[in-house]
Amino acid sequence: xxxxxxxxxxxxxxxAQLLTRSKIFCSCSTEFGAPPNHxxxxxxxxxxxxxxxxxxxxxxxxxxxxxALGCEIQRRSVWSRKNYFYPDLPKGYQITQYDQPICxxxxxxxxxxxxxxxxxxxxxxxxxxxxxxxxxxxxxxxxVDLNRAGVPLLEIVSEPDLRSxxxxxxxxxxxxxxxxxLGVNDGNLEEGSLRCDANVSVMPKxxxxxxxxxxxxxxxxxxxxxxxxELEIARQVLVLESGGKVxxxxxxxxxERGETRSMRSKEEAHDYxxxxxxxxxxxxxxxxxxxxxxxxxxxxxxxxxxxxxxxxGLPAYDAKLLTSxxxxxxxxxxxxxxxxxxxxxSNWFLGELLRLLKEQPTPIAALKIGPGHFAALLSSVDRGExxxxxxxxxxxxxxxxxxxxxxxxAERGLAxxxxxxxxxxxVDEVLAxxxxxxxxxxxGKRQVFGFFVGQVMKxxxxxxxxxxxxxxxxxxxxx
Amino acid sequence: MQLFELSMLELASxxxxxxxxxxxxxxxxxxxxxxVDGKVKAFLHVDEKGALAAAxxxxxxxxxxxxxxxxxxxxxxxKDIFLTEGLPTTCGSRILEGFVAPYDGTVVRxxxxxxxxxxxxxxxxEFAMGSSTEAxxxxxxxxxxxxxxxxxxxxxxxxxAVAAGEVFxxxxxxxxxxxxxxxxxTNLVGLKPTYGRVSRYGVIAFxxxxxxxxxxxxxxxxxxxxxxxxxxxxxxxxTSAQLPSPDYxxxxxGGVAGLTLGLPREYFVEGMDQEVERAVRAAAExxxxxxxxxxxxxxxxxxxxxxxxxLIAPAEASSNLARYDGIRYGLRAADAKGLRELYALxxxxxxxxxxxxxxMLGTYALSAGYYEAYYLKAQKVRTLIRRDFEQAFKQVxxxxxxxxxxxxxxxxxxVDDPLAMYLMDVFTLPCNLAGLxxxxxxxxxxxxxxxxxxxVLGRPYDEARVLRVGRAFxxxxxxxxxxxxx
Numbered sequence: 009x010x011x012x013x014x015x016x017x018x019x020x021x022x023x024a025q026l027l028t029r030s031k032i033f034c035s036c037s038t039e040f041g042a043p044p045n046h047x048x049x050x051x052x053x054x055x056x057x058x059x060x061x062x063x064x065x066x067x068x069x070x071x072x073x074x075x076a077l078g079c080e081i082q083r084r085s086v087w088s089r090k091n092y093f094y095p096d097l098p099k100g101y102q103i104t105q106y107d108q109p110i111c112x113x114x115x116x117x118x119x120x121x122x123x124x125x126x127x128x129x130x131x132x133x134x135x136x137x138x139x140x141x142x143x144x145x146x147x148x149x150x151x152v153d154l155n156r157a158g159v160p161l162l163e164i165v166s167e168p169d170l171r172s173x174x175x176x177x178x179x180x181x182x183x184x185x186x187x188x189x190l191g192v193n194d195g196n197l198e199e200g201s202l203r204c205d206a207n208v209s210v211m212p213k214x215x216x217x218x219x220x221x222x223x224x225x226x227x228x229x230x231x232x233x234x235x236x237x238e239l240e241i242a243r244q245v246l247v248l249e250s251g252g253k254v255x256x257x258x259x260x261x262x263x264e265r266g267e268t269r270s271m272r273s274k275e276e277a278h279d280y281x282x283x284x285x286x287x288x289x290x291x292x293x294x295x296x297x298x299x300x301x302x303x304x305x306x307x308x309x310x311x312x313x314x315x316x317x318x319x320x321g322l323p324a325y326d327a328k329l330l331t332s333x334x335x336x337x338x339x340x341x342x343x344x345x346x347x348x349x350x351x352x353x354s355n356w357f358l359g360e361l362l363r364l365l366k367e368q369p370t371p372i373a374a375l376k377i378g379p380g381h382f383a384a385l386l387s388s389v390d391r392g393e394x395x396x397x398x399x400x401x402x403x404x405x406x407x408x409x410x411x412x413x414x415x416x417x418a419e420r421g422l423a424x425x426x427x428x429x430x431x432x433x434x435v436d437e438v439l440a441x442x443x444x445x446x447x448x449x450x451x452g453k454r455q456v457f458g459f460f461v462g463q464v465m466k467x468x469x470x471x472x473x474x475x476x477x478x479x480x481x482x483x484x485x486x487x
Numbered sequence: 488m489q490l491f492e493l494s495m496l497e498l499a500s501x502x503x504x505x506x507x508x509x510x511x512x513x514x515x516x517x518x519x520x521x522x523v524d525g526k527v528k529a530f531l532h533v534d535e536k537g538a539l540a541a542a543x544x545x546x547x548x549x550x551x552x553x554x555x556x557x558x559x560x561x562x563x564x565x566k567d568i569f570l571t572e573g574l575p576t577t578c579g580s581r582i583l584e585g586f587v588a589p590y591d592g593t594v595v596r597x598x599x600x601x602x603x604x605x606x607x608x609x610x611x612x613e614f615a616m617g618s619s620t621e622a623x624x625x626x627x628x629x630x631x632x633x634x635x636x637x638x639x640x641x642x643x644x645x646x647x648a649v650a651a652g653e654v655f656x657x658x659x660x661x662x663x664x665x666x667x668x669x670x671x672x673t674n675l676v677g678l679k680p681t682y683g684r685v686s687r688y689g690v691i692a693f694x695x696x697x698x699x700x701x702x703x704x705x706x707x708x709x710x711x712x713x714x715x716x717x718x719x720x721x722x723x724x725x726t727s728a729q730l731p732s733p734d735y736x737x738x739x740x741g742g743v744a745g746l747t748l749g750l751p752r753e754y755f756v757e758g759m760d761q762e763v764e765r766a767v768r769a770a771a772e773x774x775x776x777x778x779x780x781x782x783x784x785x786x787x788x789x790x791x792x793x794x795x796x797x798l799i800a801p802a803e804a805s806s807n808l809a810r811y812d813g814i815r816y817g818l819r820a821a822d823a824k825g826l827r828e829l830y831a832l833x834x835x836x837x838x839x840x841x842x843x844x845x846x847m848l849g850t851y852a853l854s855a856g857y858y859e860a861y862y863l864k865a866q867k868v869r870t871l872i873r874r875d876f877e878q879a880f881k882q883v884x885x886x887x888x889x890x891x892x893x894x895x896x897x898x899x900x901x902v903d904d905p906l907a908m909y910l911m912d913v914f915t916l917p918c919n920l921a922g923l924x925x926x927x928x929x930x931x932x933x934x935x936x937x938x939x940x941x942x943v944l945g946r947p948y949d950e951a952r953v954l955r956v957g958r959a960f961x962x963x964x965x966x967x968x969x970x971x972x973x
Contacts, residue, residue: 050589050590053815054810054815055570055589055590055816056570056576056578056583056586056588056691056692056810057569057570057588057592057688057689057690057691057692058688058689059687059688059723059724059725059726060725061722061723061724061725062725089806091805091806091809091853093809093812093830095812095814095826098810098814098815099809099810100806100808100809100810100812101806101809152814152815279854279855281805281806281850281853281854281855281858282853282858283802283803283806283853283858283862286694286695286696286726286803287692287695287725287726288725288726289725289726
């Protein structure tokens with residue numbers, strides 16, 4: 009058998025930090041980047057005698073996410089303790105949901121190989137994050153930062169429905185976009201606000217019997233996710249082809265060495281001794297909460313993409329890019345309300361605007377260009393009041409200062425002269441000064457035309473409407 | 488009668504009239520501690536400065552005509568399980584030696600707001616695991632009625648301190664009888680309220696689904712008054728009941744006429760002390776004479792209660808005690824090499840044998856492959872035990888029984904026999920499993936002068952009626968007036 013005879017089977021477990029202001033069981037801030045142990049209190053430090061009090065926002069976000077994933081929202085769910093010792097786990101257990109999670113049986117649509125695919129979601133549950141251990145090899149000590157301890161997490165577990173590393177990465181991207189759309193996660197993989205483990209196995213093609221799976225950890229970018237799964241599939245195929253058996257184990261992805269390696273075997277697996285958390289009663293949802301979240305559910309990325317194609321007549325490529333982030337899509341629609349050439353608008357967005365945003369990273373919410381101003385600028389270009397080139401310059405200035413396009417055009421003297429008589433006088437002057445060149449043109453040397461355009465533009469300091477210049481020159485040269 | 492012998496309410500009325508100041512009462516406590524605590528060993532920490540400062544503030548309020556509450560100025564003690572800001576809080580364990588609480592638990596805050604000076608922190612079995620206070624990580628406490636005997640446990644320090652006149656009242660906690668049993672062994676009134684009635688925030692957890700805070704006092708009325716201070720809904724405790732508390736003193740003298748009291752036949756067992764059984768049956772007879780209808784009742788799953796308790800409580804404890812790992816506070820085996828050894832040595836040195844035994848029991852009961860057979864099964868039996876009570880309370884208004892099968896036993900008598908020690912709670916722990924209110928009050932003495940306790944159990948949140956039954960019995964006797972021969 010060769011590698012192509014095997015079918016990979018992949019499931020992902022994604023941990024998403026929820027964008028609440030305070031932690032899940034205390035009122036400490038969830039702000040990222042504070043000095044170590046700054047956002048802590050007796051509760052998240054796990055001092056003796058403390059008790060958890062559930063943050064209602066966490067439940068709302070879990071329900072919103074569950075609804076967006078088409079899950080069954082459980083009206084009664086149960087908190088459990090997951091017991092293990094680790095220095096950054098202050099209580100010696102993590103409060104999580106185990107056998108009765110808040111959301112079950114959903115699905116996420118992705119662009120898989122061969123079209124749209126529905127990846128089943130097994131469960132979505134809430135839990136608290138642990139702190140962070142920092143190792144100082146110079147002093148030979150380890151330090152613990154508990155700012156992150158108690159930050160709310162949503163764990164989203166897929167069924168093993170993914171069939172290739174590319175699909176796994178696409179699932180991750182789609183899930184990220186969805187969570188960011190819902191406003192429950194900031195989508196930042198680098199800062200660890202979205203983390204992913206993968207369960208990977210292979211089986212002979214056509215088999216109904218799943219192979220033994222391994223769990224991959226430390227997949228903190230799309231590229232690593234895809235790469236780690238590729239490596240693991242290749243490793244498993246090699247093991248099987250050489251007559252071996254895949255061991256059920258947890259493996260760590262090492263990006264530097266480009267390999268996965270065993271972290272702990274099934275025998276070494278923790279016994280987490282789950283049991284219902286006695287400090288928190290079962291979570292019973294009132295219908296009001298679920299209804300409010302259903303109402304708050306925004307248009308989801310795929311629906312928006314479809315609408316951008318039909319309503320604005322955009323190509324799929326444009327629609328996908330424009331709808332990848334909800335603020336960008338909203339901003340596009342705001343500008344489109346005042347400017348009807350949607351394809352041209354899309355070109356300006358995907359060309360100029362994204363370039364500006366890349367040069368100086370700015371959240372859309374903090375963008376200084378008012379949607380009305382953006383639309384007015386494009387209309388000016390269309391009317392020939394300024395050139396497209398000048399339009400880009402104006403947009404850049406609007407991006408910096410938020411000024412109205414007319415102000416920038418006036419201040420910089422970028423207004424384009426379209427007045428026939430003014431241009432005609434100059435055309436005549438240029439032709440009169442260069443009789444020999446005019447002769448060459450009339451004799452068939454068409455390249456000279458560019459020379460005349462250049463002379464006229466120069467005389468008008470670039471502000472002449474090039475279309476008008478072209479027309480007049482052609483008429484006068486009579487070629 | 489000397490000042491330190493007064494009940495809380497007697498002292499409160501003298502404070503109100505200005506006959507006595509809180510500073511005088513507090514000094515009386517401190518003198519008494521100096522006199523007798525060398526023998527009784529109830530205190531782990533005396534906060535002379537803090538208590539006197541609180542007493543002065545109380546006297547100023549009383550002078551200004553603005554007392555913080557009816558008990559303003561009455562000095563009390565706290566079991567060392569309560570987080571008390573700025574004071575050492577060890578829970579009777581070496582693993583928390585030197586730990587100073589950085590915050591006040593809810594009941595401590597309520598006591599302070601009500602103006603009660605806190606004289607100090609009282610000894611207990613380590614992490615409240617025990618029935619004799621011999622499992623304290625520091626030293627055993629002695630029974631003021633016989634210094635060779637135990638005051639019971641785990642709130643043995645609280646009981647001994649109140650009985651010996653070192654404080655006017657105290658708070659303890661009761662997971663399987665840890666307020667009621669020591670109250671019975673020291674001639675006190677001890678009340679375990681309904682689970683959820685009093686906040687557990689700032690109370691070091693032993694078994695979270697069973698732990699409850701309550702008063703140990705010299706009279707039923709004192710217990711009612713102290714309960715009044717602490718029985719409040721607390722948003723910091725998600726298991727705290729969102730129910731208003733009634734005025735516990737208002738109906739206290741209502742008597743038992745017209746009430747039906749049940750004597751559960753399962754609570755009179757082979758091997759119990761004959762003197763105890765006689766005293767309790769006499770008390771039942773007396774209540775009948777006072778107008779109660781006393782009937783036989785049955786709680787058929789009682790015999791499973793002990794086994795059920797010793798699966799659930801250790802399971803929760805094994806998890807609750809995981810935080811004592813030497814990383815953030817308390818004892819740390821600084822000489823350990825590596826993380827595993829740090830955990831192992833810290834916990835090996837910090838925990839005593841009874842705590843280790845229960846951590847192992849609980850860890851085992853929760854392990855993969857055993858969870859269903861032990862923990863889950865125990866939870867099901869717990870439901871059956873709760874239903875027993877629900878059935879019984881359809882016929883009766885309260886249940887009466889012995890609190891402890893025996894009077895105070897000798898120190899050292901049961902320390903090497905954990906099962907014999909566990910049996911001390913056989914009548915008290917079903918009440919915790921069912922989450923009900925239960926009280927022990929004095930109902931006599933053995934021939935050798937050891938106190939005997941009568942237990943009254945009530946419906947959920949029916950503390951008022953439990954107190955009323957107790958008071959009806961109490962006012963017919965002078966047990967509560969008796970003081971130990973110290």
